[in-house]
Amino acid sequence: MSEMSSNIILVILVTSFATYLSRFLGVVSSEKIDAKSKIFRWFNCIAYSILAALIARIVIFPAGVLEEADLWLRLIVIIISIIIFIISKKNLVYPTVLSAILLTLLNNYL
Amino acid sequence: MSFDSPAIALGASFIAIGALLKDIGFNLEQSIFSTFLTYALPGSLVMAESFLVGASLINIFLAVWLVNARLYPMTVSLMPLLLHKSQPRWKYYLSCHFIAVSAWLIMKSNYQSIEKKYRIDFWMGIGTGTWSIAIVSTIIGFLVSDYLNKDMMIGLAIVNPVYFACMMVGAMKSLQINLSIILGAILGPLFFFVSPEWSILYGGVLAGTLAYFVGEFK
Numbered sequence: 001m002s003e004m005s006s007n008i009i010l011v012i013l014v015t016s017f018a019t020y021l022s023r024f025l026g027v028v029s030s031e032k033i034d035a036k037s038k039i040f041r042w043f044n045c046i047a048y049s050i051l052a053a054l055i056a057r058i059v060i061f062p063a064g065v066l067e068e069a070d071l072w073l074r075l076i077v078i079i080i081s082i083i084i085f086i087i088s089k090k091n092l093v094y095p096t097v098l099s100a101i102l103l104t105l106l107n108n109y110l
Numbered sequence: 111m112s113f114d115s116p117a118i119a120l121g122a123s124f125i126a127i128g129a130l131l132k133d134i135g136f137n138l139e140q141s142i143f144s145t146f147l148t149y150a151l152p153g154s155l156v157m158a159e160s161f162l163v164g165a166s167l168i169n170i171f172l173a174v175w176l177v178n179a180r181l182y183p184m185t186v187s188l189m190p191l192l193l194h195k196s197q198p199r200w201k202y203y204l205s206c207h208f209i210a211v212s213a214w215l216i217m218k219s220n221y222q223s224i225e226k227k228y229r230i231d232f233w234m235g236i237g238t239g240t241w242s243i244a245i246v247s248t249i250i251g252f253l254v255s256d257y258l259n260k261d262m263m264i265g266l267a268i269v270n271p272v273y274f275a276c277m278m279v280g281a282m283k284s285l286q287i288n289l290s291i292i293l294g295a296i297l298g299p300l301f302f303f304v305s306p307e308w309s310i311l312y313g314g315v316l317a318g319t320l321a322y323f324v325g326e327f328k
Contacts (some may be wrong), residue, residue: 026185
């Protein structure tokens, strides 16, 4: 095995360990937490807030290729998709498929 | 039933990951191995970015741990709903690997319709399903990456946040959760100006705590 590929394997192992750690500690803590307790409700709020913060960050301050579409284009696509989601009685197929097509087209022709 | 629908968004996200991993020099086996073992999208993105700039293993560990630390409150707010005395412990420690935004949101919106004793088994089904889609999509992304142009990659990249945003809107059913989501979406980006690395944790914990107290004492 070349040095490069053993390096990649190490990177993957370190990444998966860093990821599993939070899941594992979460299960350990869960053993002592009742689903009706206040601490459960608090963690529930934090989980939803962190996810909302993550989504907002991906849209407003993206890290990858998304950077190459303008901020206002990204926001328009997100807002239109949420409206489609609500109008279509919470169907996930229409907004997700349309969002990809919409952003590709808008980014090309605007 | 709309069970086919999350697959599209999840698939699109991991197709993008497969293409990205090929781009940074992973081979097919390594790309599969990565999704198989990690199965959390933001963590894989951070790994790819860090790998590209030649970050040390310690740096990669810390960066991934930080971005995936959200899995801790997600696990704590899911597993107590699935715990049952008659079920063996290994199921919980094994299936926590499936905790990622997609599977978590699906389980959170469906657990009430499943008898408590069987919830962990239902969860393992959802987890295996979403995880398999992620692995197959990584393979597809790796194989088709040469045929994807930049505009298509941009289009694929928006699918994931759109999917998550829609699922969040669908989850807004109580004052506490509504506030958590709205405050999180505002405070997360605001804290980006304070600290890009810590913005999600700072913003999320503060927003969730505020929403919790407003909901409890109203």
